[in-house]
Amino acid sequence: MRRFWIGIITLIVLLSGCDAQQFLATPKPGSSNNSNQPQAEVNHMALGNPSGALPETSSSDNYLIQRPEYSLAYNRKLNILNWVSWHLDIGDLGNTDRSQFTTDPDLPEGWYRVKPTDYTNSGYDRGHMLPSADRTASESINRSVFYMTNIVPQAPDNNQGPWKEFEDYCRDLVRDGKQLYLIAGPEGSDGSIGDPKIRVPKYVWKIALVLDANDQISDINRNTEVIALRMPNRDGIRDKDWRDYIVSVATIEEKTKYTFFTNLSSELQNSLKQKVATP
């Protein structure tokens, strides 16, 4: 009976959109992984800011959110992100439990904040762009990727199929001695869910630049491995290989109108963007 009432109260809280989880959560000051703390020092936009996002409310369709865990451009009109950019190395891979989806507490006042329940019974997964498993060094770090600003309506067969397989592949690279610069986001429109409307992307894309664990940005050269994917956001592809969706970065630029790798020389950009990976 006691559990019953706790359930009902929780349900009411969730449905009302009140962000009680912020208060119920128990941040542990000393709980962060103190053996290695690369997060605070990493520049997650080391390769560039593909859409020129700004941290100003006037830039509401391209609003830059920078956290120790990632950099993200949010689109208030679409109620999803434009892209999220992050660095991945061995220090990011820990063993925390998955957090719970929550509204993003840091969006400007007056902006609609997508709730986890906005996706319920929509037919779409709450699809992480920056995967939970890439941020498991501590509970507070993992919590940051469960903000709904990092989530798009993603077809289950995409999210749980080849998209997930590529996420696994990236972490395997890291465990095999690599570090990755990653950026991912939605593209196009397949309608919307919810009220207010949350854009359902027609595609999701992801770019991984692969370096050895001890490389610097300055070690990037024309032979650096770059893997770019563009995957339809629909069901029926669960058993596809992620390699079936490899494209060039140039293709993603053409489709999204973003510009990647702007912090690299134009020669290097041109060379890397034409490549079609064969992993």
Added chain:
DNA sequence: CTGGCGACC
């Protein structure tokens, strides 16, 4: 929030 469930590697 917890706990149970299902899918896949």
Added chain:
DNA sequence: GGTCGCCAG
């Protein structure tokens, strides 16, 4: 074992 999720209470 892990990962990704779903829903009920």
